[in-house]
Amino acid sequence: MAGTLRRTPLSRDRILRAAVALADQAGIESLSMRNLAQELGVVPMALYKHVANKDELLDGMIDVIVGEIDPPTPGADWKPAVRAGILSARQALRRHPWAPLAIEARNMATPAILAYLDSTIGTLLAGGFSVDLAHHVMHALGSRILGFSQELFDTSRDAGRTGASEPDPPAPLPPEVAARFPHVAAIATAASHDDASVVGQGCDDQFEFEFALDLLLDGIERLRQQGWTSSGRPGPGHQGG
Amino acid sequence: MAGTLRRTPLSRDRILRAAVALADQAGIESLSMRNLAQELGVVPMALYKHVANKDELLDGMIDVIVGEIDPPTPGADWKPAVRAGILSARQALRRHPWAPLAIEARNMATPAILAYLDSTIGTLLAGGFSVDLAHHVMHALGSRILGFSQELFDTSRDAGRTGASEPDPPAPLPPEVAARFPHVAAIATAASHDDASVVGQGCDDQFEFEFALDLLLDGIERLRQQGWTSSGRPGPGHQGG
């Protein structure tokens, strides 16, 4: 029969790639097993021959993305190395706005994530960090180490929802809100006119990310130089007043 | 008719409280309009006379929790004031393990969140921060300002899943993982024996949270003292090598 054209057969890898693409362009909320199957020209249950269930699908998608990150090159100075790794992670994740939430929702140590963390820790240890300090540093960097700062109001989250990719205008905070929360208003309005390079947009995500990152890295470097130890440490102070 | 005992009537507030309680004890994933209605002895559609839809329900739940945070007391020294506010936020959120993800999933400026942010910003401005620096600081603190650090692996996320609240033992990282990721293993094992106060548990969440928080606050204080300005600033450096 001439009509039985066999499309390239399914495979776990093909499924994961299609899933990532679908989430990218249609939003994670419209990634269903059914939609994904249709995209692949296949019946929904066919997917289950390659992934155990939807959670495992999500884990796989995460690994695909994390695999795109190039880890810090060992041997170099720890600070620029870690910094570059984190910025690379950020760039990888920015292509997939749904990823941060997905990663957090399934707080799982997938192999790809572990590999990335391991190489980062390795860079720290090679840079003269004690195991203890390296541990705390990893916590301090938190999710930033994977390239997302988990802003409270993350505008990039909505991307891909509509398909169109206009960065949607500033939405300059309604006056009754400004009246009730004057300090918020002060910051919001200051940010929008101050900087020539950030016309229109509320603020420059990349700048804010690097600001916080460098704040941490600088503090960390200071602790390292001081030979930080957890007892009697001269590091971040616990004092109350 | 004696049989028509009228239970206390529904109200938006009663619904929100019941929803929070249900999410606390059964996990956010089993908070459905149907379950919630049953909990309240009412038919599912009854809820829609008080909340527009499930998203609005979630927003309301978030506001209930954020409302429990006591904001930094103005007038005091900015650093201990902000620190205390953030630790209070952390404590409030720790009672509701589902809250961080819910807050991030619906990146919305609810009134309660705005109020909290506003008072925090106010404290900064009163403490001598420029509007610009205050802005960057808020970004740098990120979600930490609401009391969660968004760890990559957040053990508290699972709480309430089973109903029992044993803190479930360390789960000491299977040997094949340890072999493949030696640096991760080094940190994981070091953390578990090193500190007498943290027996069994991998590491002390509270300590890590405060470590990162103080790292940031100390760096911020340094910038403030130097009279940080966005151009030609002596703050966190952008240098690559």
Next chain:
DNA sequence: GAATCTAGGTGTACGGCGTACACCTGTCAA
């Protein structure tokens, strides 16, 4: 070549979800 195995795609069906919409009922104002 025929029988058998098996990997992988199919079809049907179930229970759960959010919620639109029409409906009923008790309360209270006019």
Next chain:
DNA sequence: TTGACAGGTGTACGCCGTACACCTAGATTC
């Protein structure tokens, strides 16, 4: 008495994830 209206009800629709039985084509074995 009437009528409006706030608020609880019942039914139904379309979506979801996925269990389970089935089919089918190619490989394996004799």
